[in-house]
Amino acid sequence: MNSLPENTWELNEVARNTDILSEISSEFDIEANPGTTSNLQFYDDFDSHLWKANYLLCQVNKQQFQLIDPSGCMGEVGASSGARFWWEFSGNQVKDKLQSLVGLRAVLPIASINLLETDFSLRNDDQKIVVRGRLTQTMVGNKIGLYLTLQALRGYTKYYTRAAQLLRPFIKAEINHFGLRFLLMGQNIQALEPKQSTLLSLTEDMRTEQAVRAMATAMFDQTKLYVGGVIADTDTEFLHQFRVNVRKLRSLISLLKQALPTSMLDTLKPRLSSIACKTNKLRDLDVFILAQDSYRAMLPANFESGLNELYRLIEKQRKQEKDKLARYLSSTEYKNDVTACAAELSQSSAFQTPMASKPVLQAVKKLLLKRYHKMLAMGAAINSQSADEKIHELRIEFKKLRYLIEFFVDLLPKKRTGKIVSEIKKIQTVLGDYNDYCIQIEFLNSYIDDTRIEMSKALSGLIAILYQKKTEERPKVEVALTDFFTENMAIEFDLVFGAAEPGDSK
């Protein structure tokens, strides 16, 4: 069956509900319901995940939320006013959806709308309803918006056309997709602005120091975006993203140090290292707390009291560590470091080294090949007897290699580079899992305390299980290395990154 016309128009500011309805009453009998008012508060996370996926999370009253999906369907869900994380909402379906959309992010209020909606029906001479309509009045601050929606009914479209004609003098503009999303779009919500620092687009013949400075500046600016959330302890992702961006910045500077002046390296390297270092402990505690469910599932019930004691201790330490980091990020010491780094990054390129003036693509390709060959040798030296430290070093090299490709991915051949990156990701997963066991064992070991018997028993139990898992994981490392360092991969690196002259790679 054909769909029926339904339209919404924005009305002139001067129009009043009574004027509009009396205009239509010349030809129709009007039946208007009493208007309903509502105050809707909308929530999203820092990255606007819900908005980007065409979802809206809206608080309709103190303990009631609605998750509205892209088709407009609503899932009602209960939660206390202070709910911020997906696990604090009730209703499995909505909870699962929120989890998949926002992950560990907290949802916070981003906007509110006051609505006054008046539904009405128009009847013909037979007293049959022939058109349905709604007048919507929105209030955002002092700004009032007036909208009229008319809905045709099957078999009575001509009445709809006539009603629309009668109301034409009140109409300011037709609206294509009217709804809450439309009303929110009109508010220019700051929380929904893109969070990515703008990076000037790289060109392959850009000089290396210039390119690195531009990228480093963008990354540095990006780290600043997360500081507020870390200090407020909004969610654990702020610290995680802060650390990821600092790590990437440090990698960029370290990987391309030959293109940068000594003064820049002397300013940035120790300061960034110091900043990163101050965040380590809190992140370790966050990771342990986030994995609480899986740790609890590893041990039988009689270890519960020991685990509870451990988690109480960890939570207490987390609070102290969080306060300490918040103090540091608000301190003069941190601000001075940031100012010094920003000042250094904003300097003009010095071109003090041979690499600094080289076209960036040429420099990056050469570097990628060099690093690959270094890693090939490191990988060949790994065997079943190799120390965990050696595997850790190789893991770091893989991370840097992937960063280097991803930093300059726009200049590299897309398809073939994509395949290499996906192979790197595979081996990173194996190396990462192995490293996680090593780190977790070390972390838990540091809590063994002879004066806390129950807690130490639980810790020993966890360590034993993790050691077992680590042992099982170990052979996978060598398999993954063999799978990655194939003859084909060597040829691929030569083919993709070997063409060092500008213009011969794409």
Next chain:
Amino acid sequence: MKVIACYSMKGGVGKTATAVNLAYWAAKSGLKTLLIDLDPQGASSFYFRIKPSSKKWAKRFFNAYENLVKHIKASDFENLDIIPAHLSFRNFDTLLAGFKKRKNRLKRVLKGFNKEYDLVILDCPPSISYLSESIFIASNLVLVPVIPTPLSERTFEQLMAFFEENDYPQNKIVPFFSMVQGQKSLHKATMEAMSARYKMFLNTTIPYSSDIEKMGVHKAPVDVFAKSQQANYAYIKLWKEVSETERKCG
């Protein structure tokens, strides 16, 4: 999509009132419902304040579902649409006589509504004809209002016999007592006798009620103007029992 016919060979037994009120409650329960008024008198359409189309269109009724779609009208109630009757529907039998496989015609055109509606309710004219046979084939349930009097009993027996003679499954027939006057001993006795003989009678009975007669004045289902009256409760109960019976029949 399920099809329920409100049918009786006899007139004035409450078919239309049943069709209108059941369609109303089905829609209210969330089912996308289409009421087709097959009775040229057009009483169902009248109860919903819907005027029939000015053009004769009976000729096109059985050709294709696209012809029916054009005549669908929204009712005043959510989920409920209506195809109003037209006086030209009185010629249905003559038209059907000219078709091959005439008994399957209605079933075939209704199939087209599968995606749009969960339930089609047919308000049937009082006759036994080619149209009635099309209705018996097209319907999952044939809901039969029976006034508990000897004459109605006889009519019901005739219907059962017709189904048997023509090999139509008798389990499609779902009778219930209509226009019941509890104070009349004749009604009581007939109900007892018929319920004992025909186990398929529904438990729900529809009382004789001035509220049902007033549907014509208010041009609306009983719930709209006599919410708390016995007749309204009876139709709610009837809808529940009919939908359960329909579910059981699969």
